[in-house]
Amino acid sequence: MFNTGEEVRGACRGGEWSGQTSGLAPGFVQANLAVVPYDWAWDFFLFSQRNPKPCPVIETGEPGSPFTRFTANSADIRSDLPKYRIYEHGVLTGEVTDIKNLWKSDYVFFLIGCSFSFEEALLLSGLEVRHISEGKNVPMYKTSVLCSSAGRFIDTPMVVSMRPFTPDNAMRAIAITREYPGVHGSPVHMGDPDEIGIKDINKPDWGDPVTIKKSEIPLFWGCGVTPQMAAMTAKIPIMITHSPGHMFVGDRKNHEYRI
Amino acid sequence: MFNTGEEVRGACRGGEWSGQTSGLAPGFVQANLAVVPYDWAWDFFLFSQRNPKPCPVIETGEPGSPFTRFTANSADIRSDLPKYRIYEHGVLTGEVTDIKNLWKSDYVFFLIGCSFSFEEALLLSGLEVRHISEGKNVPMYKTSVLCSSAGRFIDTPMVVSMRPFTPDNAMRAIAITREYPGVHGSPVHMGDPDEIGIKDINKPDWGDPVTIKKSEIPLFWGCGVTPQMAAMTAKIPIMITHSPGHMFVGDRKNHEYRI
Numbered sequence: 001m002f003n004t005g006e007e008v009r010g011a012c013r014g015g016e017w018s019g020q021t022s023g024l025a026p027g028f029v030q031a032n033l034a035v036v037p038y039d040w041a042w043d044f045f046l047f048s049q050r051n052p053k054p055c056p057v058i059e060t061g062e063p064g065s066p067f068t069r070f071t072a073n074s075a076d077i078r079s080d081l082p083k084y085r086i087y088e089h090g091v092l093t094g095e096v097t098d099i100k101n102l103w104k105s106d107y108v109f110f111l112i113g114c115s116f117s118f119e120e121a122l123l124l125s126g127l128e129v130r131h132i133s134e135g136k137n138v139p140m141y142k143t144s145v146l147c148s149s150a151g152r153f154i155d156t157p158m159v160v161s162m163r164p165f166t167p168d169n170a171m172r173a174i175a176i177t178r179e180y181p182g183v184h185g186s187p188v189h190m191g192d193p194d195e196i197g198i199k200d201i202n203k204p205d206w207g208d209p210v211t212i213k214k215s216e217i218p219l220f221w222g223c224g225v226t227p228q229m230a231a232m233t234a235k236i237p238i239m240i241t242h243s244p245g246h247m248f249v250g251d252r253k254n255h256e257y258r259i
Numbered sequence: 260m261f262n263t264g265e266e267v268r269g270a271c272r273g274g275e276w277s278g279q280t281s282g283l284a285p286g287f288v289q290a291n292l293a294v295v296p297y298d299w300a301w302d303f304f305l306f307s308q309r310n311p312k313p314c315p316v317i318e319t320g321e322p323g324s325p326f327t328r329f330t331a332n333s334a335d336i337r338s339d340l341p342k343y344r345i346y347e348h349g350v351l352t353g354e355v356t357d358i359k360n361l362w363k364s365d366y367v368f369f370l371i372g373c374s375f376s377f378e379e380a381l382l383l384s385g386l387e388v389r390h391i392s393e394g395k396n397v398p399m400y401k402t403s404v405l406c407s408s409a410g411r412f413i414d415t416p417m418v419v420s421m422r423p424f425t426p427d428n429a430m431r432a433i434a435i436t437r438e439y440p441g442v443h444g445s446p447v448h449m450g451d452p453d454e455i456g457i458k459d460i461n462k463p464d465w466g467d468p469v470t471i472k473k474s475e476i477p478l479f480w481g482c483g484v485t486p487q488m489a490a491m492t493a494k495i496p497i498m499i500t501h502s503p504g505h506m507f508v509g510d511r512k513n514h515e516y517r518i
Contacts, residue, residue, distance in 0.1 A: 021298070041301070042301060043300075045304055045308075046319055049304075049316065049319060050329070060305055060308055062305075062410070063301070070309070151321070179518070181440060182272075185518065259437050259438070259440055259444065259518065
């Protein structure tokens with residue numbers, strides 16, 4: 001349906017696509033979006049640098065500019081994503097398909113690596129990624145692990161995504177994903193969910209529960225929902241993000257994010 | 260002589276050590292320093308993010324604070340390095356052993372990964388690192404490769420360091436260093452020096468020339484001198500750095516910077 005990131009972005013811009021981006025334009029990198037006012041941009045940048053596993057920034061805009069230069073050639077992040085979420089003072093206040101009328105001259109955008117990139121690498125290596133084979137969204141959990149604080153982003157709980165594997169495949173999944181530090185890298189935890197404050201693995205805070213077989217170990221990766229958690233915790237006056245699953249699709253290929 | 264980073268820093272702070280740090284406190288991470296006023300910090304941060312090979316930032320201070328939190332537990336970067344260089348409007352204007360009386364409340368420090376870390380990994384893997392076996396400083400070159408511009412840091416030439424290896428060992432050196440993206444990662448070029456604007460490999464711009472044998476290929480890595488080049492090119496009002504070879508020595512171990 002869409003063969004390139006440019007085609008996806010054009011359809012979003014033209015109002016012809018406002019759905020999820022999972023599986024669209026295979027091979028092209030997808031990214032989480034966070035837009036903050038310049039007054040908060042330093043704190044967010046520092047937060048991302050200190051927490052590269054949940055928040056691996058792959059591009060930062062020039063203050064005031066909505067145009068990408070690296071992840072895609074001059075995409076307009078105000079219109080080129082299918083759907084956006086608005087957080088005001090830490091509360092989700094709206095969901096829209098365009099933010100052109102909301103954009104201000106002091107806004108700074110951040111594009112953050114997405115697990116879709118390393119999932120492609122896992123699938124190409126012959127591994128089964130459970131939520132994909134079950135046709136579900138990846139299960140995500142708020143944890144008791146606190147991110148490193150940065151400026152006004154204090155004590156943000158890390159959000160993780162979970163994929164179960166047999167021990168053998170878990171070792172391969174670790175070896176593969178560690179080569180993609182720009183898109184969350186290796187897992188932050190494996191095994192006992194209780195160790196990181198997850199009370200019931202079958203009740204994710206976002207996404208869907210997936211089957212974990214008797215012989216399998218759950219692997220937990222830092223998740224791009226963490227910046228939204230940071231917005232809520234810090235009660236930032238305004239943060240605009242993508243809607244879950246409705247990502248920015250770039251011109252770069254996933255394999256370009258391998259070390 | 261010094262067994263830990265803390266011992267090195269204490270000797271610098273107490274005025275007992277103002278020499279080079281190569282070989283001191285084996286195993287402990289060493290880092291390049293760059294201090295800029297807050298007004299320039301965003302541009303520098305953006306520059307580092309867009310040029311992670313020559314400028315891999317491993318820690319950024321809170322604006323105004325000279326105290327580290329991650330690379331070392333509460334070191335004072337105003338006194339804990341052996342020697343500093345002062346650049347004013349792009350010109351080297353001084354070299355001092357302490358910057359306490361120069362520090363201002365809007366200064367921000369950046370610690371940048373150093374090739375000493377990956378050289379340890381190369382040596383531990385049994386590879387010969389030429390400038391070390393010849394008792395010299397690593398040869399460094401200004402290249403025709405321009406860094407990605409960021410804010411007022413425009414068209415900075417990338418500085419590289421060079422180490423020669425046989426083809427077999429070159430492949431091993433690439434495989435090893437790519438696992439250390441926080442300390443320059445894999446080479447930016449190998450082979451013909453002319454391709455990156457180096458006219459005479461035997462006349463480095465900094466450091467010493469080293470022997471390159473007939474069977475060897477020169478490998479070029481992004482170099483932490485690049486931020487000083489950025490300061491000179493952008494004519495930043497003030498940037499304070501370490502003196503070449505006189506690095507910050509942290510509490511973390513080099514192997515912690517492996518992916």
